[in-house]
Amino acid sequence: MSKVEVNHLTKSFGSLKVLDDISFQVNDGDFLCIVGPTGCGKTTFLNSLVKLYDIDDGEILINGEEVDLNKHSIAYIMQEYSTMSWLTVKENIQFGMKVRKFSKEKLNRKTEEVLKMVGLEKFADYYPEQLSASMLQRVSIARAFAVEPDLLLMDEPYGQLDLELRFRLEDELIRIWQETKTTIVFITHNIEEAVYMSQRIMVLTNKPTKVKEDFVNPLPLPRNVTEEKFIEMRNKVTNLIKWW
Amino acid sequence: MKKKFQNSKTETVVYFICSLVGLLIVWQLAVSFTSLQKVMPSPFVVLGFIGQSLTQKIGGKILPLHILASLKRVFVGYFLACIIGIPLGILMGCSKTGKAIVKPIFELLRPIPGLAWIPLAILWFGIGETSKYFIICVSAIVSIILNAYAGASQVDQTLVGAARMLGAKPAQIFLYITLPASVPQIFAGLQVGLSSSWMAVIAAEMIRANEGAGWIITTGMESGNTVQILAGMISIGLVGLLLASLLRLIERGLCSWNIQGR
Ligand SMILES: Nc1ncnc2c1ncn2[C@@H]1O[C@H](COP(=O)(O)OP(=O)(O)OP(=O)(O)O)[C@@H](O)[C@H]1O
Numbered sequence: 439m440s441k442v443e444v445n446h447l448t449k450s451f452g453s454l455k456v457l458d459d460i461s462f463q464v465n466d467g468d469f470l471c472i473v474g475p476t477g478c479g480k481t482t483f484l485n486s487l488v489k490l491y492d493i494d495d496g497e498i499l500i501n502g503e504e505v506d507l508n509k510h511s512i513a514y515i516m517q518e519y520s521t522m523s524w525l526t527v528k529e530n531i532q533f534g535m536k537v538r539k540f541s542k543e544k545l546n547r548k549t550e551e552v553l554k555m556v557g558l559e560k561f562a563d564y565y566p567e568q569l570s571a572s573m574l575q576r577v578s579i580a581r582a583f584a585v586e587p588d589l590l591l592m593d594e595p596y597g598q599l600d601l602e603l604r605f606r607l608e609d610e611l612i613r614i615w616q617e618t619k620t621t622i623v624f625i626t627h628n629i630e631e632a633v634y635m636s637q638r639i640m641v642l643t644n645k646p647t648k649v650k651e652d653f654v655n656p657l658p659l660p661r662n663v664t665e666e667k668f669i670e671m672r673n674k675v676t677n678l679i680k681w682w
Numbered sequence: 683m684k685k686k687f688q689n690s691k692t693e694t695v696v697y698f699i700c701s702l703v704g705l706l707i708v709w710q711l712a713v714s715f716t717s718l719q720k721v722m723p724s725p726f727v728v729l730g731f732i733g734q735s736l737t738q739k740i741g742g743k744i745l746p747l748h749i750l751a752s753l754k755r756v757f758v759g760y761f762l763a764c765i766i767g768i769p770l771g772i773l774m775g776c777s778k779t780g781k782a783i784v785k786p787i788f789e790l791l792r793p794i795p796g797l798a799w800i801p802l803a804i805l806w807f808g809i810g811e812t813s814k815y816f817i818i819c820v821s822a823i824v825s826i827i828l829n830a831y832a833g834a835s836q837v838d839q840t841l842v843g844a845a846r847m848l849g850a851k852p853a854q855i856f857l858y859i860t861l862p863a864s865v866p867q868i869f870a871g872l873q874v875g876l877s878s879s880w881m882a883v884i885a886a887e888m889i890r891a892n893e894g895a896g897w898i899i900t901t902g903m904e905s906g907n908t909v910q911i912l913a914g915m916i917s918i919g920l921v922g923l924l925l926a927s928l929l930r931l932i933e934r935g936l937c938s939w940n941i942q943g944r
């Protein structure tokens with residue numbers, strides 16, 4: 439069954455047509471990486487999916503029905519900073535779990551777990567004003583992972599991070615995906631990252647945006663970036679992008 | 683604008699004392715060596731008068747009781763302005779219809795200074811306490827409403843979206859996002875409102891009263907007592923400063939997250 443179904447999605451801002459009659463499906467349990475030129479409408483798509491934007495035409499369905507944020511368990515790591523400045527790191531992370539009424543025991547356990555995962559244990563009681571850009575991004579990541587969503591939307595979440603942390607969180611995301619079979623839509627500019635993690639890759643064109651390629655990534659996990667097959671795959675995607 | 687150079691606490695206190703002492707010295711020098719002495723008493727005479735009136739009555743009351751009388755009026759009028767103004771402003775900020783109906787009225791009222799309401803207040807409520815409360819309330823309320831409105835309407839929509847995505851319902855978004863996000867702006871309005879109401883009480887008392895800080899100044903003028911006028915003015919300044927600091931302290935407690943709160 440398809441987790442997300444996008445049918446003839448069209449979206450303009452004034453006279454600027456961003457998404458032009460796009461259709462595709464994300465299957466339950468997919469790990470889909472979307473790559474596309476900057477400004478092609480990747481963020482616009484995710485924002486439309488979670489109803490931050492109204493769409494002009496077409497429809498987006500989750501589990502075959504209209505999107506309902508209270509019913510469908512979605513977590514969205516936005517490209518923009520979205521931490522609440524009046525809450526500490528810990529309180530930010532717990533926000534979603536609290537409104538979703540997690541039990542106290544689970545709330546505490548999860549908080550510890552994700553804090554450790556993003557390496558912010560020491561900063562649990564800091565306020566966002568006191569954090570760096572990468573740390574803020576990690577708070578958003580931890581907050582999204584904590585609610586154990588069925589559908590995880592990530593908009594260039596690792597762009598700000600240093601390489602070591604980035605590699606660690608890439609592996610972490612693969613682990614979460616393998617363990618929970620959460621459906622993941624991951625937007626990135628980094629081709630290596632897409633090939634390293636995804637089980638399916640979608641390449642978008644320039645505006646007005648269409649789907650250029652959509653294919654399964656057959657490399658077995660765990661992957662090795664120095665392997666010949668990996669490099670082959672990476673070159674394939676790179677070539678696709680060169681012909682935008 | 684965010685992270686300014688921050689003085690340590692002791693440094694701030696030292697500078698504060700230096701500037702006060704400097705002011706006193708300049709004042710004293712001016713009075714000793716220029717013709718200013720014909721119209722101005724020395725600062726020490728004024729301070730002496732203030733000290734003395736802590737125990738000796740001016741008119742019917744000692745100075746602290748006069749100030750208390752003014753403070754009581756401010757408290758009533760300002761309190762009214764807060765309990766009406768804050769909810770009204772937030773309501774305007776949250777609801778488009780609420781805003782459409784109420785906002786134009788306040789845009790119109792905003793340029794009218796609170797003191798311009800004095801004649802109407804006297805006609806409506808007489809010259810007693812009620813009209814003073816009214817003047818203080820209208821002086822404070824406009825900036826309180828408009829700031830609460832601005833705070834609630836300028837809440838970052840990304841955050842509202844993020845909260846909704848995490849599963850928050852409208853009531854929770856209001857309680858956990860809109861309200862806390864508007865607190866700093868609300869306090870900015872409360873600060874302006876407080877100084878407006880402190881100014882308004884003085885003006886109201888200068889028109890008609892038999893006690894209060896404003897009354898001290900007016901009677902000082904009527905009897906040609908410059909020392910008393912200056913003593914009244916200095917007390918007003920000190921109490922105003924104290925009130926503003928008190929409010930800032932409350933704000934600090936409420937939004938420790940907002941470290942730009944100086
Ligand atoms: N709220 C908006 N109002 C008007 N135009 C917008 C708005 N949001 C996005 N756009 C425009 O729509 C286009 C797509 O923007 P979007 O943010 O979706 O791109 P993107 O693919 O996420 O780019 P990037 O890779 O840089 O994040 C851009 O040309 C942008 O200028």
Ligand SMILES: [Mg+2]
Pocket residue numbers: 480481482517593
């Ligand atoms: Mg984007």
